[in-house]
Amino acid sequence: MGGYSSQELVAIFVMQGFSGLSLFCVFLLMALGLAIIFGQMGVINMAHGEFLTLGAYITWMVSKLATETWPWMQQFYFPLAVALAFLGTFILGYLVEMLLIRRLYARPLDTLLATWGLGLIMQQIYRSTFGPREVSVVMPDWLMGSWAPTDIIDIPLNGLFVMGITALMTVLVVILLYRSRWGIKVRATTQNRLMANAAGINTQRVDRFTFALGCGIAGVAGAAFTTIASTGPTTGSLYIVDTFLVVVFGGAASLFGTVVSAFGIAQSQSILEFFLSGSMAKVITLLTVVAILMFRPQGLFASKVRR
Amino acid sequence: MDKWIAAFGGRQRLLQLLALAVLLMVILPLTLDIFRLNLVGKYLTYAFVAVGLVLCWGYGGILSLGQGVFFGIGGYCMAMFLKLEASSPENTAIQSTPGIPDFMDWNQITELPLGWIPFHSLTLTILLIMTVPALFAFLIGAAMFKRRVGGVYFAIITQAIASIATILIIGQQGYTGGINGITDLRTLLGWDIRPDSAKYLLYFLCCILLIACLLVGQFVLNSRYGKLLIAMRDQEDRVRFSGYDVANIKIFVFALAGVFSALGGAMFALQVGFMSPSFVGTVASIEMVIFCAVGGRLSLIGAVYGALLVNLAKTLLSESFPQLWIVFMGALFIGVVLLFPQGLAGIYEDYVRPQVAKLFSRKSNAESQGDKAVAQEAR
Numbered sequence: 001m002g003g004y005s006s007q008e009l010v011a012i013f014v015m016q017g018f019s020g021l022s023l024f025c026v027f028l029l030m031a032l033g034l035a036i037i038f039g040q041m042g043v044i045n046m047a048h049g050e051f052l053t054l055g056a057y058i059t060w061m062v063s064k065l066a067t068e069t070w071p072w073m074q075q076f077y078f079p080l081a082v083a084l085a086f087l088g089t090f091i092l093g094y095l096v097e098m099l100l101i102r103r104l105y106a107r108p109l110d111t112l113l114a115t116w117g118l119g120l121i122m123q124q125i126y127r128s129t130f131g132p133r134e135v136s137v138v139m140p141d142w143l144m145g146s147w148a149p150t151d152i153i154d155i156p157l158n159g160l161f162v163m164g165i166t167a168l169m170t171v172l173v174v175i176l177l178y179r180s181r182w183g184i185k186v187r188a189t190t191q192n193r194l195m196a197n198a199a200g201i202n203t204q205r206v207d208r209f210t211f212a213l214g215c216g217i218a219g220v221a222g223a224a225f226t227t228i229a230s231t232g233p234t235t236g237s238l239y240i241v242d243t244f245l246v247v248v249f250g251g252a253a254s255l256f257g258t259v260v261s262a263f264g265i266a267q268s269q270s271i272l273e274f275f276l277s278g279s280m281a282k283v284i285t286l287l288t289v290v291a292i293l294m295f296r297p298q299g300l301f302a303s304k305v306r307r
Numbered sequence: 308m309d310k311w312i313a314a315f316g317g318r319q320r321l322l323q324l325l326a327l328a329v330l331l332m333v334i335l336p337l338t339l340d341i342f343r344l345n346l347v348g349k350y351l352t353y354a355f356v357a358v359g360l361v362l363c364w365g366y367g368g369i370l371s372l373g374q375g376v377f378f379g380i381g382g383y384c385m386a387m388f389l390k391l392e393a394s395s396p397e398n399t400a401i402q403s404t405p406g407i408p409d410f411m412d413w414n415q416i417t418e419l420p421l422g423w424i425p426f427h428s429l430t431l432t433i434l435l436i437m438t439v440p441a442l443f444a445f446l447i448g449a450a451m452f453k454r455r456v457g458g459v460y461f462a463i464i465t466q467a468i469a470s471i472a473t474i475l476i477i478g479q480q481g482y483t484g485g486i487n488g489i490t491d492l493r494t495l496l497g498w499d500i501r502p503d504s505a506k507y508l509l510y511f512l513c514c515i516l517l518i519a520c521l522l523v524g525q526f527v528l529n530s531r532y533g534k535l536l537i538a539m540r541d542q543e544d545r546v547r548f549s550g551y552d553v554a555n556i557k558i559f560v561f562a563l564a565g566v567f568s569a570l571g572g573a574m575f576a577l578q579v580g581f582m583s584p585s586f587v588g589t590v591a592s593i594e595m596v597i598f599c600a601v602g603g604r605l606s607l608i609g610a611v612y613g614a615l616l617v618n619l620a621k622t623l624l625s626e627s628f629p630q631l632w633i634v635f636m637g638a639l640f641i642g643v644v645l646l647f648p649q650g651l652a653g654i655y656e657d658y659v660r661p662q663v664a665k666l667f668s669r670k671s672n673a674e675s676q677g678d679k680a681v682a683q684e685a686r
Contacts, residue, residue, distance in 0.1 A: 044459055103645060108459050109370045110644045113600065116593055117640025124633040241470045241589055244463045279478030286471045290464060294450035297460060 012274060015154065020270030022159050022228055025166040027262040029221030030236075030243045031250075032173050037214035038244075039252045040177070040190050041207060043101055044112040047119035048243070049236025051093065051215045054122070055085035055222025056231040057130060063137040063226075075140045078223075085219040093215025097208045105207075119237060126233040136230035143227060158227045165224045169217065174255060176213075186210050190253075242286075249289050251299030261300055265289060316525040323608050324521060331514045341503045348510040348578045350618040351517055352378075355571025357599040357610035358520055359564030364596070365604035366528060367560040368540035369457065372592050373465030376472045377440045377565040379587035381572025383483070384439065386582035387423060388432040389492035389500075408489070414481030422482070429496060436573045437566055444565035448558035457543075457557075466589050473588035488583025492576065500577060513574045517611065520567050524607045527563065536560060597636070600643045603652025612651055 004012065030052055037045050045051075059081040066077035096118065104111040139158065146156045177183040188196040189203045189210075197203050218236075225231070246265055250257030265285055272281035293299070312318055335347055356374050364370045396406040404417045411419075425431045447468070451461055476483045484490070492500065499505060527533055539546045539556050547553050576582045585591060602613020617639070624632040647653055 042459075044462075100641065100645070107644075107648075109364075109462060110648070112370070112372075112459070112462060113593075113596065114641045114644040117637040117644075120637035120640070121634050124630060124637070128630060241466055245467050248460060248463055277478060279474050283471055283475050283478065286467060286474075290467055290471070293456075293464060294454070297451065297454045297456040 013271065016271050016274045017267065018155055018159065020267040021163060023270055024263050024266035025159075025162045026221075026225060026228075026239060027243060027246050027266050028166050028259060029169060029224055030218065030239055031246045031258050031262055032169055032255075033214040033217035033221065034243055034247050035250075035252075035255055035258045036173065036177070036186075036217070037211055038247055039255070039258070040186055041210055042108060042190070043105070043211065044108060044115065044244075045101075045211075045214070046112055046116040046240060047096075047122060048115075048215075048218055049238070049240040050119045050122035050126075051089045051218035051236070052222040052225065052239075053126060053231065053233065053236040054092065055089050055219030056226050056235060057126065057135075057222075058085040058088050058219070059223040059226045060130075060135050060137050060231055067138045074138065075142065078140065082220055082223045085223040086216045087219075089219025089222070090212045090216035094208060094212040096215070097211040101211060102204075102207070119240075123233050123237065130233070132233060134230040134232035134235075137226045139227060162224050162228055165220070169220060170255075170259065173217065177255065182206075182209070245286065245289055249293060249299055251301040254299070254301040257299055257301030261289075314526060314529055315522060316529050320525060320608075324518065324525075327521075327608055327611060328514070328518055331517075332511060336507070336510070341506055344510055345506050345578060346622065347615070348506075348513050349575065350615050351513050351611070352571040352575040352578065353595055353598055353618065354517060354611040354614035355520060355574070356568040356595040357602060357614045358517070358524055358607050359567035360596060360599035361602075361604060361607050361610045362524055362527065362536075362567075363560045363564040364599065365606075366533070366536050366540060367557060369557055369561060370462045370596070371465045371561065371564070372462050372589065372596065373469040373472075374564065374568050374595050375469050375587045375589075375592035376465075377444070377568035378572040378575070378591075378595070379472060379476075379582070379584070380440045380443065380565075381436050381569030381574075382576045382582040382586060383489065383572070384426065384432055384436045384569075385573035385576040386489040386492060387426040388429060389495060389576065390489050391423065391426050392495070393491060393493040408484070409491070410484045410487070410489075411481055416481045420482050433573075436569050440565035440569040441562045444562035445558055448561045449554070452554035452557040452561075455554075466592070469587065469589045469592045473584045476584040476587060484583075486584060488581055488585075489576075490581040490583075492580045495577070501580065506578065509574070509578050513578060516570055516574060520570065521607050521611070523563075524567075527560075528607075532556070532559070594636075597640055597643070599650075601639065601650050603650030603655075605649060606652030609650055609652030609655070616651070 030048065033051070034045065034048055037043050037048070059078075062077050062081035062084055067074050100114055100118065101111060104114060143158045143161055146154050147160065177186065185196070185201050185206050188199065188201055189206045193203055196206075222231075222236070225235070229235075242265070246262045247258055249265070250259070250261035268288070269281050269285045272284060275281075276284070312321060315321055331347075331351070336344060339347065356378055359377075360371070360374060390408045394406065394408045399405045399407070399409065399412070402409065402412040404412055407416065407419050425435060447465070451457075451464065456464070477486045479485075494500060500509065528536070535546065535551060535556055539551075539553055543553055546556075572582070572586070575586070598614040598617050599610045600613070601617050602611065603609035620635065621632060624635055643650060649656070
């Protein structure tokens with residue numbers, strides 16, 4: 001650290017911290033859907049990354065359509081893309097639950113294998129449809145450029161935008177899970193399926209809707225993802241191992257824990273990255289997480305449940 | 308004699324094992340050329356991992372998605388020994404530091420790293436191939452099973468470990484050979500491993516080791532410990548209440564699976580002539596689970612057939628339709644889980660075995676009655 005002045009060090013921390021925030025947003029957006037599907041339902045969806053990729057590709061198609069057919073829409077396509085991304089992944093998630101996941105609730109490890117297979121198939125479909133090359137969306141003008149509070153600190157606008165979406169989604173999920181009738185049903189179903197059934201909750205419908213919603217959130221995450229990076233067939237699967245670790249580290253059933261652990265992992269990774277090589281930063285971060293999990297397997301913020 | 312037959316799983320199992328041995332060591336060497344046979348040998352090294360997974364996933368209920376790490380430990384240990392032998396000072400005289408592996412020289416390392424020194428000796432290497440995975444499995448297992456972490460969490464954490472191992476190997480290029488791995492392996496104690504005759508010998512060595520592993524697996528499953536293992540998978544709390552330390556049962560089977568995988572990795576490095584991080588990571592690890600699932604997660608012998616058949620399909624399909632292969636693999640994951648949870652072994656027990664039994668029943672009715680009773684008992 002010797003070669004830097006204190007002012008530069010502050011700037012490094014702010015900018016690396018900000019790039020950490022972008023990573024944090026990606027983790028959190030992906031983890032939100034997983035926190036619902038894995039945290040609430042206990043289903044491992046290894047194809048979650050592919051749902052994110054689907055959302056990203058839908059956004060890309062909308063942006064392409066907007067720029068090529070109706071140029072006036074170019075500035076405003078994004079909300080439409082988000083809606084379509086949500087809808088597309090929601091419907092696919094609904095179908096997947098109906099055809100695949102439903103049969104495997106009693107066998108969580110088998111769900112893991114089956115969804116991994118689903119992910120492989122989806123990846124290959126993307127590869128043959130959109131090509132192996134990465135694609136990027138044409139961004140509206142208002143997302144370009146950056147915000148510079150001092151002359152050495154430089155913060156990109158699209159990063160700020162993604163952060164906004166992440167915050168919005170998190171709040172929405174919290175409201176849905178903890179402040180809505182549907183949330184009560186979901187939590188009742190996960191706590192005690194039989195009793196929930198007896199109380200007149202259609203648990204099958206709750207499951208299907210929950211899974212589809214988790215996938216829909218992944219779709220929105222994909223739409224947000226396109227503004228900070230380009231999309232390829234394997235984009236989503238790059239993050240799947242990390243994201244599962246985020247959810248487990250935070251404590252599976254705790255949404256607050258997910259946010260904290262996504263923040264911690266992303267920040268330590270990106271700040272360490274400046275001083276070490278990128279791969280070592282990741283190794284040290286993940287090893288620390290695994291080591292902590294060995295001493296505290298229930299995660300950082302576990303709800304107290306008697307087993 | 309009967310006592311020994313029973314200890315290894317009974318007459319039926321041993322006959323199946325004999326059939327496998329005949330297929331691998333007589334029929335295949337007689338019908339395939341050495342190139343294909345070497346490929347089969349490579350597939351068999353994956354079968355070691357699949358056999359380990361049958362023990363720890365099928366019977367123990369512990370799904371590890373990080374078996375590639377153990378495969379990698381075995382493979383890298385063996386590759387490091389072979390690499391050191393290949394980079395003797397005479398062979399590497401053109402390097403700026405002769406006597407160290409070429410990739411270290413490219414990465415401006417001027418001295419052999421400390422971790423490489425034990426691999427000058429073959430005895431020590433073989434010892435490390437057996438002990439390092441056992442120790443590593445013990446560490447992971449002790450940390451997790453003692454705190455009653457299991458099932459899905461164990462799967463996710465082992466997957467993360469596989470991911471970390473790959474990043475580490477690729478990142479530390481100077482010490483590990485990076486993404487290319489350790490290549491250009493030539494001799495084992497002065498014996499050239501590259502010509503066809505050596506490949507034949509290594510293939511047979513691989514078969515013998517695999518069958519030894521199968522026998523050990525059968526023995527373990529038929530011992531008192533095996534009964535405990537199954538009891539623990541089905542009713543963990545009851546076993547705990549009966550006074551057994553469940554964590555130790557799990558640690559042992561996880562370590563055994565790890566050692567099997569490492570043996571496979573070592574044979575891989577010997578037969579294929581290189582070792583790279585692509586056999587360590589999450590994708591490789593989960594593919595090995597599918598070999599086991601296709602063969603039948605409750606059948607040690609089935610796992611060998613599973614590894615052979617899936618890899619055969621992979622080679623055939625990816626030669627002619629590379630895109631189709633991935634879709635096929637995905638469909639295999641879904642299909643095996645949904646339609647055939649017991650894999651090929653389940654299909655054999657349900658459809659083929661009754662037919663075979665019927666064939667024999669014409670010859671001697673009494674004997675097949677006995678067989679059926681055994682079959683009933685075995686299921």
